[in-house]
Amino acid sequence: MTRAEENYLKAMYQLSAGKNQRVSTTALAERLETKPSSATDMLQKLHDKSMVKYTRYKGAQLSPEGRHIASQIVRKHRLWEVFLVEKLAFGWDQVHDIAEQLEHIKSPDLVERLDVFLGCPKVDPHGDPIPDDKGNIEQINKILLCEQEPNSRCVLMGIKDTDDAFLKYLSQKNIKLGSLITVLDKEPFDESMTVVIDQKTHFISKIISTNIYVQPR
Amino acid sequence: MTRAEENYLKAMYQLSAGKNQRVSTTALAERLETKPSSATDMLQKLHDKSMVKYTRYKGAQLSPEGRHIASQIVRKHRLWEVFLVEKLAFGWDQVHDIAEQLEHIKSPDLVERLDVFLGCPKVDPHGDPIPDDKGNIEQINKILLCEQEPNSRCVLMGIKDTDDAFLKYLSQKNIKLGSLITVLDKEPFDESMTVVIDQKTHFISKIISTNIYVQPR
DNA sequence: ATAATTTTTTAGACAAGACTAAAATTATAG
């Protein structure tokens, strides 16, 4: 697998979120910041290598093998992110681009040892689950903060859209994975919330509460 | 710099060992397991980018900038090798190929943090010096074991030709960086040696003693 | 000094991956 092929497989894996739906040429091209014609080319190549099932004008779907390869790229990406944050003290907003490169290092032995070195983590620094070497993901029960009722407690379990600016916003306010959140009030008008996070009171908009995964306590 | 360009610069850096001599097209091609015509192509490209000074039919020489870039690839290669051996418990015969990939990861911040994480090592697992971020190398005073006189002591400081098979041979006999070596006898006929390494007696051929760097004690 | 040999370069081709412009197909709207 070349780097480009791996990136296409990973993009398909992430676009067909959890389930294994078909992915359209345009969606794929958009995700990879390339043109639909390039995506078509690649899908045909991946079809010939039986990594995807591609039907002209109908989009493509990962084959079991393509799906497995994609899961291992994601596994590597997230393990490296853990390494960068836990061992090299990077901030969670700094690691994605570097992991984007590291995920393509080829050495099954390396992945295994890295996993052990990191203590076999189950989630990456943004709370996203790390697939195991078979591609299985341990489902963690989490909901969006915006769905929490007033006067309830929960724990921050992940970030939905791990945009750099948003990650910076959160860490600047010292909000992080594992933070204890108490919802005090929810404004019916704009659904903004008053919450206490680790003893500090914050007023957060709907946009923000829709981007934070929590586990009720 | 693309990966191929980086590999050419690194190869030139290593071929012009220490000094900054001119490198021939054929030598470069051989080192990179490619054809001389490909090397010519690349040298012309690198000349246009002023990474090397290339003269037709006369070979090429690294420019100060090309030399610096090359040194940083070597720096990354060796730092990653330290990481793999020290942190992930790889054997010193298993790390070169993986480092060959890792050396191309682009992030100045990453290199700096990795260096600190590893305790700013001065040599890699084979005893080769690690250039600093300016490209400077701390010269370590070392000679070949074959040049040691009988009835002298020395410490193993490095391996000259870090061939996988040779590295395996050494570690299988528990001979490693820092091992204390006492030369008991040197056969005048074939220059084979009887040595004690860490309390154990070994008979070693000239070929082997010419491949081990030591520092006299 | 000339001939033979070796080294190096040029010319032309190819594969991977991307792009643009045009054609084909599918989806949507009236």
Added chain:
DNA sequence: CTATAATTTTAGTCTTGTCTAAAAAATTAT
């Protein structure tokens, strides 16, 4: 059900990095 719009594919071009075969230059030997 047809006309228009949107999506997708094809055809042709480009860049990077490689190769082979042939030409040119430099070396070595006679």
